[in-house]
Amino acid sequence: MTDPQVALFMLGIFILIIFLGFPIAFTLMAMGISFGYYAYFDAPRMWRAYNRAVDRGADDWTQFQTWIEGFFNNRIFDLFINQTYSVMTNEVLTAVPLFLFMGYIVERANIVARLFSTLNIASRRIPGSMAVAALITCTLFATATGIVGAVVTLMGLLALPAMLKARYDNSFAAGIICAGGTLGILIPPSIMLIVYAASSGVSIVQLYAGALLPGLLLSGLYLLYVVGRAVVQPSVAPKPTAEEVPDIPVGELIVMLLTSFFPLAVLILAVLGAILFGLATPTEAASIGALGGLVLAVAYRALTWDRLRESVYLTVRTTAMVCWLFVGSWTFSSVFSYLGGEQIINDFVTGLDITPLQFLILAQLIIFLLGWPLEWSEIIIIFVPIFLPLLPHFGIDPLFFGILVALNLQTSFLTPPMAMSAYYLKGIAPPHVQLIQIFKGCMPFLVMVFIAMAVLYLQPKIALWLPGIIYGR
Structure with missing residues (x-):
């Protein structure tokens, strides 16, 4: 042999x-x-x-x-x-525990409950108002934490019972929570993009700039579907009654927004803005974000010793998992390449005589299938590097490829039978919400992901325009 x-x-x-x-x-x-x-x-x-x-x-x-x-x-x-030493001293990966800590602190600071309640009242006159509030809350919270399981679980505890009590269709409500909870791996500051940057050598700052508009595009498509479905089929999202969502004076609503929506939004925008405009490195901005999360927790009187200890423990555990995956992956890939496996794959793919578009579709199809049994971290660290050496041959920008992968990996959490978002939600959902209903609710949002990918294929400038404007790519 x-x-x-x-x-x-x-x-x-x-x-x-x-x-x-x-x-x-x-x-x-x-x-x-x-x-x-x-x-x-x-x-x-x-x-x-x-x-x-x-x-x-x-x-x-x-x-x-x-x-x-x-x-x-x-x-x-x-x-x-x-390889172990290289991973532990990698400056890009230093931002991972800091962003994770910010997310875990925000999750435990009771900010999300206030945010959902306020947005629910503010959007009460919009069709599917509670679903809109849940999606916007998911988007903000997912952006702050980037941890899919945490977002789906917490929003499942907060928003799902409220929607079911408001007579929302089980599948419709479950799909909203599952889809909204996955946005954190796409919208910056995303942990997944940091991991891709460390694997590919692409600038994390430019990745954040490139992912911003596609992330907002996908979130917008979700909102468009929710509102459209509520208009066409009102029975899936009935209008809330005055008892379910009170109509409060404008002044009181503004105060609620100032104390719930704006603090978290300002924290996220400050962290992201500092990175995009070169005011701080991702690690420095993540440090400020972690400090800001602590300040918010103190301001909301939600910071206790037990919550702080649990946040630190979860941060260390998740960071260790990512770092040891990198150590194993880089050791495995180094040996694989030394034995000539990478060259065989390169020769095979380049010998297929396919166009760049066909290569992109083939690569994304493989990643889509890998998303069934594997987590996003394993796909990014282990399998995506196999495609990276092929990108120059097809003239594909690795930044654009990374954004497509991040968009594609939304499907790994939504596609049955291994849709992890559905299992996260089923674990805390009321007994009468069946797993098949959650799967059914995820399918329309899965279609929205495919539409977003098709739009990005047809208009790559959606991902490349902002990096070009800011950094002159």
């Missing part, structure tokens, strides 16, 4: 193992080290050292020690240590 064939065998074994449910990060590290040992093993050097010991007349124990040292003197261990 040649080295490239070993590389393909390595990839096949890895895919089989992750489908069996083994932990991804440790599987990557184990396979990278084991196959890397084969790739870098230098048998002649080991035997030369052993023979020199024999020629010197060394005793049996010394000969055995020499053989053992030669057996374990393999460059894969140096590679693994260097």
